[in-house]
Amino acid sequence: MRKIGAHVSAAGGPHKAVERAAAIECNCVQVFSGSPRSWRRKPIEQLDTAKLQEARRKTTIEPVVTHALYLINLASEDPALLENSMQALRYDLQFDAAIGGAGVVVHLGSHQGRGWDSVQEEVLRRVATLVENSPPEATFLIENSAGQKGKLSSDLAEIRWMLDRLASPQVGWCFDTCHAFAAGYALGDPQNGAAPNAGATHAGATHAGGSAVDAAPERRGAGGSARGFAVEEIERLALWDELRCVHVNDSRDPFDSGRDRHANINDGEIPHDDLAYFLNLPEIATLPLILEVPGIENDGPDLENVRRLRALVGEA
Ligand SMILES: [Zn+2]
Numbered sequence: 001m002r003k004i005g006a007h008v009s010a011a012g013g014p015h016k017a018v019e020r021a022a023a024i025e026c027n028c029v030q031v032f033s034g035s036p037r038s039w040r041r042k043p044i045e046q047l048d049t050a051k052l053q054e055a056r057r058k059t060t061i062e063p064v065v066t067h068a069l070y071l072i073n074l075a076s077e078d079p080a081l082l083e084n085s086m087q088a089l090r091y092d093l094q095f096d097a098a099i100g101g102a103g104v105v106v107h108l109g110s111h112q113g114r115g116w117d118s119v120q121e122e123v124l125r126r127v128a129t130l131v132e133n134s135p136p137e138a139t140f141l142i143e144n145s146a147g148q149k150g151k152l153s154s155d156l157a158e159i160r161w162m163l164d165r166l167a168s169p170q171v172g173w174c175f176d177t178c179h180a181f182a183a184g185y186a187l188g189d190p191q192n193g194a195a196p197n198a199g200a201t202h203a204g205a206t207h208a209g210g211s212a213v214d215a216a217p218e219r220r221g222a223g224g225s226a227r228g229f230a231v232e233e234i235e236r237l238a239l240w241d242e243l244r245c246v247h248v249n250d251s252r253d254p255f256d257s258g259r260d261r262h263a264n265i266n267d268g269e270i271p272h273d274d275l276a277y278f279l280n281l282p283e284i285a286t287l288p289l290i291l292e293v294p295g296i297e298n299d300g301p302d303l304e305n306v307r308r309l310r311a312l313v314g315e316a
């Protein structure tokens, strides 16, 4: 059985999140370490890990992934925001170790127009400091982004660069299907279509698989910034080994849009066959697949999305 989970509320404590995940037929879960709208956290010693372990035993929820705050920006020029970001991540890494979690998924932030080249060294230094000062059981996972507004690591090569420079078993990465699709990585099978950046040479071709690229060449983005097939790029950058988690979200926006708006599974712009192809790759067979979808009733991941995802991996 595949590891299928969801980001659910941890209101009332992380053990509550485990129960909420189990109630929608998940066997793994993702949480925030506290309120997603606040920097404030209760002291790590006050965390009731015994209750959490009991809930996990009862439900067989494994693993528990932590998601860092969206407020974080490790490339900020604002000293207060930077200090808050560092402090929040220090806490989350301690939280991950305390709960026996599978890592902290982090959006590195935005260069806000300065460009990756001008911020990469300082972001690297900050992540290195965090990892060096974290408990040895903690893991820092860099998530790929959709790329809008200067968001870092929409280009998988940036993640490769970070991982190489950090060279630590405590660092890995997380692949988000919506973000990759929005950043111009087609999720489908390269055998079923020309490279997404092949442009005009591709006009008129039709293939049975119907990748995002074939089905709608206009989705490639006016800038021609489409980056290729995700599977080929991950392979080329040798990123499979360090991949620890997959966020499974459909996209409200078209291919290569740069926009980060999640859709319920099968209700967005990602071609069904492409998503199915990616999720069934043997390289990710044992990784947690985590839903961060709006939900049918708009109150977060639900049983219907879990079932749609199970169907995509042939377990319905
Ligand atoms: Zn995500």
Ligand SMILES: [Zn+2]
Binding pocket: 176, 178, 179, 260, 261, 262
């Ligand atoms: Zn997102």
